[in-house]
Amino acid sequence: MNPKIKKIKEFWKDFSSNKVAVVSLIVFMLILFVAVFAPLVSPTDPYDLNTVSIMNSRLAPFSEDFSGNYFLLGTDGAGRDMVSAIFYGLRVSLGVGVLSGIFALIIGSFFGISAAFFGGKYESVVMRIVDIQLSFPSILVALIILAAFGKGVEKTIIALILVQWAYYARTARSSALVELNKEYVDAARCLAFSNTRIMFKHILPNCMAPLIVVGTLQTAHAISLEATLSFLGLGLPITEPSLGLLIGNGFEYMYSGDYWISIFPGVALLITVASINLVGDHLRDMFNPRLH
Amino acid sequence: MTPFIFTRLAQSVLVLFIMSLLVFGGVNLVGDPVEMLINPEADQAEVERVIRELGLDRPVTEQYWYFLVNAFKGDLGDSFIFGEPALKLIIQRMPATLELALFSLFISLIIAIPLGIYAGYKPDSKTSKIIMGGSILGFSMPTFWVGIIFIMIFAVHLGWLPSTGRGEIGTFLGINSSLFTLNGLSHVFLPALNLALFKISSVIRLTRAGTREIILQDYITFARSKGLSEKRIVLVHILKNILIPIVTVVGLEFGSLIAFSTVTETVFAWPGMGKLIIDSIYNLDRPVIVAYLMIIVTFFVFLNLIVDILYTFLDPRVRIKGDSQ
Numbered sequence: 001m002n003p004k005i006k007k008i009k010e011f012w013k014d015f016s017s018n019k020v021a022v023v024s025l026i027v028f029m030l031i032l033f034v035a036v037f038a039p040l041v042s043p044t045d046p047y048d049l050n051t052v053s054i055m056n057s058r059l060a061p062f063s064e065d066f067s068g069n070y071f072l073l074g075t076d077g078a079g080r081d082m083v084s085a086i087f088y089g090l091r092v093s094l095g096v097g098v099l100s101g102i103f104a105l106i107i108g109s110f111f112g113i114s115a116a117f118f119g120g121k122y123e124s125v126v127m128r129i130v131d132i133q134l135s136f137p138s139i140l141v142a143l144i145i146l147a148a149f150g151k152g153v154e155k156t157i158i159a160l161i162l163v164q165w166a167y168y169a170r171t172a173r174s175s176a177l178v179e180l181n182k183e184y185v186d187a188a189r190c191l192a193f194s195n196t197r198i199m200f201k202h203i204l205p206n207c208m209a210p211l212i213v214v215g216t217l218q219t220a221h222a223i224s225l226e227a228t229l230s231f232l233g234l235g236l237p238i239t240e241p242s243l244g245l246l247i248g249n250g251f252e253y254m255y256s257g258d259y260w261i262s263i264f265p266g267v268a269l270l271i272t273v274a275s276i277n278l279v280g281d282h283l284r285d286m287f288n289p290r291l292h
Numbered sequence: 293m294t295p296f297i298f299t300r301l302a303q304s305v306l307v308l309f310i311m312s313l314l315v316f317g318g319v320n321l322v323g324d325p326v327e328m329l330i331n332p333e334a335d336q337a338e339v340e341r342v343i344r345e346l347g348l349d350r351p352v353t354e355q356y357w358y359f360l361v362n363a364f365k366g367d368l369g370d371s372f373i374f375g376e377p378a379l380k381l382i383i384q385r386m387p388a389t390l391e392l393a394l395f396s397l398f399i400s401l402i403i404a405i406p407l408g409i410y411a412g413y414k415p416d417s418k419t420s421k422i423i424m425g426g427s428i429l430g431f432s433m434p435t436f437w438v439g440i441i442f443i444m445i446f447a448v449h450l451g452w453l454p455s456t457g458r459g460e461i462g463t464f465l466g467i468n469s470s471l472f473t474l475n476g477l478s479h480v481f482l483p484a485l486n487l488a489l490f491k492i493s494s495v496i497r498l499t500r501a502g503t504r505e506i507i508l509q510d511y512i513t514f515a516r517s518k519g520l521s522e523k524r525i526v527l528v529h530i531l532k533n534i535l536i537p538i539v540t541v542v543g544l545e546f547g548s549l550i551a552f553s554t555v556t557e558t559v560f561a562w563p564g565m566g567k568l569i570i571d572s573i574y575n576l577d578r579p580v581i582v583a584y585l586m587i588i589v590t591f592f593v594f595l596n597l598i599v600d601i602l603y604t605f606l607d608p609r610v611r612i613k614g615d616s617q
Contacts, residue, residue, distance in 0.1 A: 020425075132307055135596045137548035139555070140588065144311075147573050147581050148318025224434050228555055231436045232570055247437055251559075259444055266437035274432035281428060 014286055021282035024275040031272050035090040042084035047241075076249060076261045085246055086268045092242040093269070096153070097223035100160035104222075105215055107161065108168025113199050113207065115169070116176035127173065130166040138163040138225055146234045156235045160222045171214045175207040209287045216280030220273045227269055243269045300600050304593045311589045316359050319582055363586060369579030373572075378583035382565055388458055389557070389564030393549040396484035397542065400491035405538070408499025409530060415504060423496060430493030435552060439486040439559035446482060454479050456561040483560040487553060491545055498541055502534035536603075543599035547592050 016022050034041055075081055111130075115123040133141065145159040179185065180203070188198045227244030229235030231251075236242050243265045250261030343349050350358075362368065368378045411420040447455030458479055506512065507530065515525050554566030561567065565584065572580035 128303070132303070136592055137551040140548075140551040140592070143551070143554065143569075144314070144585055144589070145318075147569065147585060148315055220432065224432070227434050228436055231434075232555065232558055233574060234570075244434075244436075247434075247440065251440060254440060254444060255448060262437070262440050263444075266434065266440070269434055269437065270432060273434070274429060277428050277432050 015282070018282045018285075021279055024278035024282075027271060028275040028279060031090060031268075031275065032094065034087050035094045038084075038087040038091045042081075042087045044081045044084045046080040046084040046088055076246070082260060082264055085241065086243070086265050089241055089243040089246050089265055090268060090272065092236065092240050093223050093226060093244070094272070096157060096160065096226050096236070096242065097219050100157045100222050100226075101164065101215060101219040103157070104161045104164035104218065105168050105211065108165040109172040109204065109207070109211060111165070112169035112172025112174075113176045113203055116173045116180060117195065117199050117203070123173075126169065130169050133162075133166040134170070138221065139228065142225060142229055143234070146229065151234050151237060153236060153240055156226060156229060159229075160226060163225065164218045164222060167214055167218055168211060171210050172207055175210050176203050179203045179206050213280060213284045213287055216276055216283060220276035220280065223276075224269070224273050296604060297601060300597055304597050307593050308590060312360060312363065312586065313356075315582055315585045315589075316356055319578055368583035368586065371572075371580045372577050373575055373580075378579040379587075381568065381580060382583055382587055385563060385565045385568050388562060389550060389553050389566060392480060392484055392487065392553055392556070392562060392564060393546060395480055396486075396488040397491070397546055397549055399484055400488040400495055400545075401542070403488075404492045404495035405499055405531075408496040409503050409526060409534070411496065412500040412503025412507065413526060413530070415500075420500075424500070427493040427496045430489050433489065435486060435490055436555050436559050438489055439483070439556055442482050442486055443559070453482050455482060458563055483556050483562050486559070487549060487556045490552065491549065494545070495538070495541065498537060499534055502537055503530055506530050506533050540599055540603055543595060543602065547595045550591070551588070 039045065076085060111126050115126040141163050142159040145162060146155060149155050185198065185202060188202050193202075226235055226242060227247070230242050230244030231248040233248070236245060238245060246265035247262050247269070250258070250263075250265070253261050366379055370376060371378050371381055374381055407423050411423045414420055443455040446453045458476070461473065461476060512525060512529055515529050520529075550566075553562075553564060554570055556562065557564045557566035558570050565588075568580065569584040571577075572584070
């Protein structure tokens with residue numbers, strides 16, 4: 001059998017030993033599908049002014065309007081179908097979360113691996129910065145950036161990258177330090193490969209497992225943080241309605257008992273974040289040698 | 293010991309300096325301060341007068357220097373909205389935030405440490421699995437959303453507890469706090485519990501991890517073979533040894549409670565610093581934004597410094613490493 005396929009099969013066997021993690025993975029895949037294909041699977045386009053009618057404002061879940069449109073989860077203050085708004089919101093939330101996660105992974109592993117590789121002054125400066133940054137809570141770092149530079153899509157993504165990169169850098173460095181002592185690195189050095197090649201073609205692939213664990217947990221955190229910032233009115237602008245903004249919009253109707261406008265987007269957010277966290281938590285246990 | 297503290301102190305000053313650059317640069321250079329500071333209905337002469345008065349016609353380096361000098365004097369400008377010194381506004385609202393954060397720290401430790409020790413002590417029991425599953429859920433739940441649900445259930449639906457504002461303020465031993473009156477406690481309970489949820493999850497996980505590692509140590513085996521009761525092993529040997537990581541966390545978590553209180557304060561309309569900063573950002577009240585950021589960063593830098601120093605007392609290994617550098 002192809003060794004790669006065998007490896008994947010072994011991995012899956014290990015992964016599927018935890019039923020909760022498997023269910024979470026399936027749930028997450030469904031959410032991802034809905035987010036990617038939101039325009040196709042949504043009952044209506046919630047941001048098309050021709051189909052949204054203010055007459056349908058704040059309809060309760062399971063209700064119909066006069067022309068027979070059915071609203072499973074009700075409508076919001078502007079008469080938008082909540083199901084569609086949530087699907088589109090998932091798209092924005094996941095998009096921002098995953099995008100910032102990927103950038104942070106690239107930046108973080110670059111600095112982490114190069115710090116381990118070159119050592120010396122460079123390493124201590126990089127790791128000092130990482131330590132200092134990690135001593136500030138993520139929301140504070142994001143708050144400083146967004147309060148100082150204003151809100152917006154790019155600024156939110158930059159804030160989320162800044163919040164996350166240090167975690168990747170720390171993880172990448174500690175696994176790269178272990179890899180550096182292995183023989184294949186010596187062999188690559190004897191072949192006079194360039195430093196860049198050794199770092200990113202040889203060491204990086206072997207550091208991927210812990211980085212993926214950190215990646216899942218950090219992405220969940222980033223999605224949650226973006227929702228919080230958008231709820232506070234600091235994150236995404238109203239032109240990019242993420243789940244956090246939807247929850248924020250519903251907050252003003254809370255006291256009049258229209259619970260569904262805030263609650264359902266929150267449930268969607270909770271399921272998304274929890275499913276990623278549960279998968280990540282299981283991956284961490286799988287890759288943790290101390291527990292075996 | 294001394295060189296360790298000295299390097300940390302130097303580092304703290306450096307962080308503060310970089311933060312002042314960032315805050316000053318962000319607020320002054322990216323946005324247009326003239327537009328942000330001056331009444332849009334002002335005529336040309338008025339605009340020029342204000343520009344001169346605020347020193348906006350000077351070179352940037354000079355402006356930054358004045359900003360630093362004034363910051364040291366404790367003058368970070370007057371709020372546009374309240375017309376009072378920004379620093380004074382923030383200090384006025386600080387007790388409400390501290391009170392909320394302290395109470396929620398108390399709630400989270402009282403709940404999390406026993407649960408964490410239990411989950412680490414009997415990792416395979418059903419209860420432990422429920423505790424750990426619950427902690428992941430607690431991690432995943434967005435704080436602001438849980439706050440909204442609390443308001444919906446306990447305030448709107450059941451009407452048990454008030455959902456907005458701070459209650460009556462009582463005085464005890466010369467300290468004014470709403471924690472000393474029944475009405476005050478009823479107001480602080482929901483926001484504090486909301487703020488505590490996230491911390492409960494992280495302290496449970498930390499305590500459990502610590503307990504699981506300690507339980508394998510030789511001294512626990514030794515204590516057992518001496519015939520000590522399990523109760524004594526848990527309460528003395530385990531609890532004492534997990535306190536080192538917990539002390540660090542309590543210090544650092546207290547800071548993050550203050551940072552996260554911005555969210556809770558906004559949801560529960562709690563009149564603290566956090567709500568003030570969010571309102572100020574919304575109103576583009578620049579002096580208050582700058583003052584808040586500088587104060588909170590200073591607070592964090594010193595908090596981290598104190599935690600670091602405390603840590604060297606608790607864990608001699610850190611001290612030795614610091615001295616040999």
